[in-house]
Amino acid sequence: MDTGGAFDLAVIGAGPGGYVAAIRAAQLGMKVALIEQESRLGGTCLNVGCIPSKALLESSELFQRSANGLQEHGIVAARTELDLGRMMARKDQVVRQLTEGIALLMKKNRVKVVNGRGALAGEGRVGVVRNGQAQEIRAKHIVLAAGSLPAEIPSLPFDGHYVLSSTETLSLNKVPDHLVVVGAGAVGLELGSVWRRLGAKVTVVEMLPHVVPFADRQVAKALERSLIRQGLELRLGCQVQGAEVREDRLHLTVAGRDEQPEALECDKVLVAVGRRPATQRLGLQESRVRLDRTGRIEVDGAFRTGVPGVYAIGDLIRGPMLAHKAEEEGIAVAETLSGRSGHVNYETIPSIVYTAPELAQVGLTEEEAKAQGLPCRTGRCYFKANGRARCLGEDEGMVKLVSHAETDRLLGVHIVGPRASELIAEAVLALEFHASSEDLARTTHAHPTLSEALKEAALAVDRRSIHG
Numbered sequence: 001m002d003t004g005g006a007f008d009l010a011v012i013g014a015g016p017g018g019y020v021a022a023i024r025a026a027q028l029g030m031k032v033a034l035i036e037q038e039s040r041l042g043g044t045c046l047n048v049g050c051i052p053s054k055a056l057l058e059s060s061e062l063f064q065r066s067a068n069g070l071q072e073h074g075i076v077a078a079r080t081e082l083d084l085g086r087m088m089a090r091k092d093q094v095v096r097q098l099t100e101g102i103a104l105l106m107k108k109n110r111v112k113v114v115n116g117r118g119a120l121a122g123e124g125r126v127g128v129v130r131n132g133q134a135q136e137i138r139a140k141h142i143v144l145a146a147g148s149l150p151a152e153i154p155s156l157p158f159d160g161h162y163v164l165s166s167t168e169t170l171s172l173n174k175v176p177d178h179l180v181v182v183g184a185g186a187v188g189l190e191l192g193s194v195w196r197r198l199g200a201k202v203t204v205v206e207m208l209p210h211v212v213p214f215a216d217r218q219v220a221k222a223l224e225r226s227l228i229r230q231g232l233e234l235r236l237g238c239q240v241q242g243a244e245v246r247e248d249r250l251h252l253t254v255a256g257r258d259e260q261p262e263a264l265e266c267d268k269v270l271v272a273v274g275r276r277p278a279t280q281r282l283g284l285q286e287s288r289v290r291l292d293r294t295g296r297i298e299v300d301g302a303f304r305t306g307v308p309g310v311y312a313i314g315d316l317i318r319g320p321m322l323a324h325k326a327e328e329e330g331i332a333v334a335e336t337l338s339g340r341s342g343h344v345n346y347e348t349i350p351s352i353v354y355t356a357p358e359l360a361q362v363g364l365t366e367e368e369a370k371a372q373g374l375p376c377r378t379g380r381c382y383f384k385a386n387g388r389a390r391c392l393g394e395d396e397g398m399v400k401l402v403s404h405a406e407t408d409r410l411l412g413v414h415i416v417g418p419r420a421s422e423l424i425a426e427a428v429l430a431l432e433f434h435a436s437s438e439d440l441a442r443t444t445h446a447h448p449t450l451s452e453a454l455k456e457a458a459l460a461v462d463r464r465s466i467h468g
């Protein structure tokens, strides 16, 4: 079956990369088709990623606060009980509302949504299969935005019952007795925190000697201490060597380098060691689309794959696997295709871990700056010295600034603390505008706010903080 007229652009995958590219292209006057294999739009992010995880993080934090954290405010609640079914239903409702919102946006922007699995089918053509029925979409340009899937490890293949990916861990119908999390990155620590707050024993096994591999060491160490205080057990520098199911329990063998293997018994294990690009069954090989050494689609600065008319964005290509990175690429590719100069500044993409306290960063860590031979200075402000953090009762953590020792240009900002995910926006803007630490230090920040910690950290670069 043929859909009729040709499109200016066909996008495969309706995650934050794909649907944003579709909207921007439509705004710029293109006739756009958006092909999605799932019944709901929004991709990993809205359905099984960013949104459901944040909904559960919010609910579980409220649960924990009302069980243990309100007394210091002079509030004595009679009894806090968990209704997990309702918590999950709320999460599902948040997801449903947002994905339905994306469908409305497609209508508003006159983007044609085609439900089915898409694959390249020759120059300017995409084959789409749904329930055994095939159709063909013709388009001048094709953007691949098929995203990514959870990565497996050979010693722990997913089985959906004992060995879980993030997707199943977002929808458990019972709090596990003991959840082992393999991988101390954002996904592992966030979902580990959710189930710890809801009552599970949680053990995090990480191959590296620290949590959050991409983070500034000092800031990651501060988060590590907070997580331990919350009762998460961390086995750093360790790997899972084997797994066996006996009497409905999973028996893991875990060992650090030069250490005796240790047995860990649990009822569930979450494998959160990263994600792999969803490059299969997209017709890449037949179309001669090249992959790079890491298995991602190789693109140039304008997202061109090397095959005329075929582009790729988001988790499919190099760079951090983040929704906002995919969105920026979606906008940039649409603008480039319409003759504008689409651009993504990869140096100012923030990364966030939504634990409590949150960890957020943008730019270079102190370690990275030094490794690049850049002379740098740092300034810190601890939230204990921040009035608003004290009022909130959330005063763990710090802001750390890294600036160039000669030019004072900001190189990186690292925050572990309350609302770090929101505070980092100021730092992103500062880096985007090539600000110096002096610029931040001379900017008036309202009092009492958490953002004052950024100003204080900037003052501390020059050893003149007022409250530190």
Ligand code: FAD
Pocket: 012, 013, 014, 015, 016, 017, 018, 035, 036, 037, 038, 041, 042, 043, 044, 045, 046, 048, 049, 050, 051, 053, 116, 117, 118, 119, 145, 146, 147, 148, 166, 187, 278, 281, 282, 313, 314, 315, 316, 321, 322, 323, 324, 325, 326
């Ligand atoms: P995706 O969102 O993966 O979308 C790809 C879409 O393509 C999917 O809908 C898929 O069904 C569809 N598709 C694939 N193949 C085909 C085909 N052949 N035909 C038709 N359709 C196809 N990122 C953040 O920035 N912040 C967060 O807080 C965050 N939290 C996360 C939490 C979890 C638990 C997980 C798993 C991820 C999280 N991420 C987060 C990462 C984020 O979800 C991804 O980086 C982002 O969704 C990537 O966007 P994308 O458009 O490239 O691909």
